[in-house]
Amino acid sequence: MKISLHALLGFLVFVGLLSSMQANAQSVTESGFQLNDTFYNRQWYMNFIHAPQAWDVATSSERQVVVALIDGGIDDSHPDLKGILWEDPDEPIDGKDNDGDGYVDDVHGWNFVLESEDIRPIARKYGNEAWEHGTIVASLIGARGNDDIGIAGLAWNVKIMPLVILDSDGLGGTDNLVKAIDYAMLHRVDIINMSLEGNSMDENVADAIK
Template structure:
């Protein structure tokens, strides 16, 4: 990342959707960087992290840099849109993944991170992508 930061630290005009377990809105490296998102598990706007995984992924992608706290994300100037697709056990369905991909694209998000996979194919997921 340090060599990459000599080239770019990201762009505030390019949003990153994190399709995961949510993001902790009080995390010191992420607070103030979160866009409104959606929870596809409960069909509401509560995007608090239910397992901690989504917060870690969001931090790797875009945690604030040069603030003397925690770590710096690869693209620390980008904003994060948390989209909850996983329940408290970490389970996510293809339909929630597809809905979140479509939601992100419909809201102009240019980068989508999805840290999940499955053991079968899904035409619903493939069509969303």
């Protein structure tokens, strides 16, 4: 004989084995955040993942999180990314490899395509999409919130370490990807972001991730 859960609970109350019952209603705490970023009203996904509730506590944290962004570089002049770049305290710009990591003047990161300290996107060739991708991802991660411009990034107390592996075509090899992962690990970042795609997994990349 099959009985419904409702009938079973009613029977338990009737025979005295259960004193009362009620639905376990779900509740969500409202956030006090009212952001003034120009396009925040279009960022529907922030409410979907309850970001405002996290901001109630997370934006006051004194600990900065470092995110290595392995991509095509970022536009460091963008006003919504002001002050977001990671800085190597042991690497002044003087033409020397002061911190001994094998890279000269890598104050904010490294461009593995040009083999230089220039972390900006390589000159655009096929439109804006490939050229701007890294800047877009950096903005989603850490654009300054509540600053009257642009959008609000998910993390407000974050530093971005740009590691450029994509060329002007938006393409990059696994050799530079491995170097970028190794670089990020050497500098003990908290998070590595790789918004990339490929046809197959390379064994060297898999080993670097391990």
